[in-house]
Amino acid sequence: MATPLSAAHPPPHASDAHQARRALPEMLQIATAISGAVNLPALLRQILSSSRDLTLSDAGSIYLVEEEKGEKRLWFTAFQNSSLAAGDAGIDASLLDVRFPITPERLVGWTALHGEPLNLPDVYAIPADRPYRFDAELDRRMGYRAVSMLVVPLRTMAGDVVGVMQLINRKREPSSLLTPETAPSLVRPYDAGDQQLIEALAALAAVCVERTQALEGQQRQIDSMIALLAGAIDARSSHTGRHCSRVPELALLLAEAAEATQEGPLAPFRFKGDAERREFRTAAWLHDCGKIVTPEAVVEKATKLDAPVNRLHEIRTRFEVLLRDGRIAMLEGLLAGGDPDALQQDYARLEQELQNDFACVARCNLGSEGTDPEDLAQLRRLAERTWWRHFDDRIGLGWEEQTRYGGPPPPLPVRESLLSDAPHHRIPRPPEQVPEARWGFNLAVPELLYNRGELYNLTVARGTLTPEEIYKIREHMIHTIVMLESMAFPPSLARVAEIAGGHHETLDGRGYPRGLGAEQLSIPARILAIADIFEALTAADRPYKRGMPLSQSLAILAALRDRGRIDADLFDLFLRSGVYRTYAQRFMAADQIDAVDLDALLGPNA
Known part of the structure; x- marks a missing residue:
């Protein structure tokens, strides 16, 4: 040397x-x-x-x-x-x-x-x-x-x-x-x-x-974990994955507009440097990290009978059996010397009746804002109709599903309901899936993990989800909070769990998973709530719904504001600053971006 x-x-x-x-x-x-x-x-x-x-x-x-x-x-x-x-x-x-x-x-x-x-x-x-x-x-x-x-x-x-x-x-x-x-x-x-x-x-x-390299390494590690979680959600479901990337974009746009506000209730709001801004961005990226454990079949349940495949096909086969039985009865009547015209008329009436009944089932299978009461009554009448099953429905099943049947199988053939709510459709909830009281969650836990009953699912009044599945969807917030509060974040990211965990809370205290009120919800958490709702309303890539037009989505947010659910000042800023328009131009389809009446949305006190 x-x-x-x-x-x-x-x-x-x-x-x-x-x-x-x-x-x-x-x-x-x-x-x-x-x-x-x-x-x-x-x-x-x-x-x-x-x-x-x-x-x-x-x-x-x-x-x-x-x-x-x-x-x-x-x-x-x-x-x-x-x-x-x-x-x-x-x-x-x-x-x-x-x-x-x-x-x-x-x-x-x-x-x-x-x-x-x-x-x-x-x-x-x-x-x-x-x-x-x-x-x-x-x-x-x-x-x-x-x-x-x-x-x-x-x-x-x-x-x-x-x-x-x-x-x-x-x-x-x-x-x-x-x-x-x-x-x-x-x-x-x-x-x-x-x-x-x-x-x-x-x-x-x-x-x-x-020291700086250690901090940068720590930040890279955290960022890589965020990317890993977002990537895992994206891999499970491209729909929620895109949601997890779009919500931070919208949340940051609204946060920047709030920081630029010079007067009014939002004027004091400022991030205290890049560290707080990064904390907010991290919370926005991780706001739905709990969805990593939400079953894809529930997240993407497009129709009421999806579980995880659309069981409408199975029910249609039963209608086919009833129609085939009717045709056999007609042919047997002809062979026995019966009146051909009367037999064919009876068969035609049966066919038309079954077609109408199945159309009702198919119609009710589609989630909507409301189900016709007459359709619901017709479904209950169909549940009383029966068909003959000639094959054992227990062979070829896994042991767990076998245990839900209970008792010895009845002798074949068996008369069964056209629409069935059978004991084996009731899937019990394991005790470990009931959150501990120490977390302070306000979500009522259903008795069952799932109820696959056919009539039970078809008679859901709004949308496609049963109460058990609605809980399963909302449970992602429980998992999000437990995951984030269990992570050893550095002090600069100490509020990630609080911000991310509040985006389904409402100012009137009726939100979830903790029922927090206005005084407990920070400005960043309120921003994230508006971003989450608006993205969900306008998203055009969900299998269970179409993306709403811009005007309709904003009208729904305005209604939430009027009911005291979201922050009125932030929603006012969302409109006046043009953040909604900037986001729409970046992420919404052209045919969704329609005319918006700002004066009507802002209301008489604008």
Whole structure:
């Protein structure tokens, strides 16, 4: 290994007194800055400036070690030069923020590789047998002359080199401005005291770099977990996956509009820096992370008999059997010498009756805002109609389903209801799926995990979901809160669970899963609630519904505002700021974006 060059110890100089007076305060100031630093480049510039000031260095730079795909590089992070900044030449921007491989030929590369300082009295006089050399091209490009140089590694307590500090031209007088011609006479070498002091400052800089990299690594880890969860939801269901990516976009748009508000109730709202904004964005991304455990068959239940396949086909087969039985009866009557016209008329009436009855079943199978009471009455009449089953309905089943039948099978053939609510349709709820009281959830837990009863499902009055399935959908909030409150988030993300867990709560206290009231819901949680509802109303990629037009979606939100469910001031801002329009243009289909009557939506108090 080559031995670093060291300057001879010069006699005491007037600038040494300056250095002694400033060293301790500068060190304390930097240590204080490190303790609260969030901006690494700015802190490194401060450390470089202090290092130059303490050593009367005319110029200096800091390089950080980066690793990408197994290859380490040096990143030209900070550069300062008093003489160039004061003159007309300036600093070529192309020289900054560059990255290059770590090689021993470069001075900073040698120090980064070996972890040892270089103290060079004159970089143009490096002996030829040294493995490193000074690249004079940079001097020529900038119109400068480097003479003395001190290159010190930024080494962590573990001995890892995370960067390099380079100080150039230790001036004899603080006020000197150097030119290529005057630099050799106005510059002196760095002495042992300079080197010792800068090594101490470099150690502080290394602490700063290591701390920042640890925080960045922690943030990358959290971001990767968020991406993992969102990706898992997306893989399970493309519909909820797109929801999880669109809601943060809309929530951030509304949050930015709220931050820009200068008057009214929302005027005080501001994120306290990038950390709080990142906390909100994280909560928005994770607001539905509990859906990872929600069965896809429930999330995407497009019709009432989906469980997870549409059992309408099975019921249609029973109608086919009844029609076939009717045709057999007609043919047997003809063979027995019955009246052909009467028999055919009876068969025609049966066929028409069955067609009408099945049309009612099919109609009721589709979820809607309301089911016709006459259709519901007809379904109950059909449940009293029977057909003959000739095959064992228990063979070929899994053991768990077998246990729900109970008792010995009846002898075949068996008369069964056309629409059945059988005991084996009732799936019990395991005790572990009842949340503990300590969580404070207000959702009433149904007795059954699922009820697959055919009549039970077909007579659901609104939509496609049974009470058990509605709970299963809402249960995702229970899982979301339990998951997020169980995660070891750093203090900067401490409110993620609170923000994400409140997007189904309402200001009147009738929401879920905890029934929180207005005083318990933060502005970020209220923003997220509006974003979640609006995205759900306008989403055009759900199998169980079509995306609503813009005007209808906003009218529903206005109704929620009027009932005290969502924040009126935020909804007013949502409209006035045009956030709804910006989102619609980005994410909604063109045929959904219709005319909106803002005056009517804002109401008489607008």
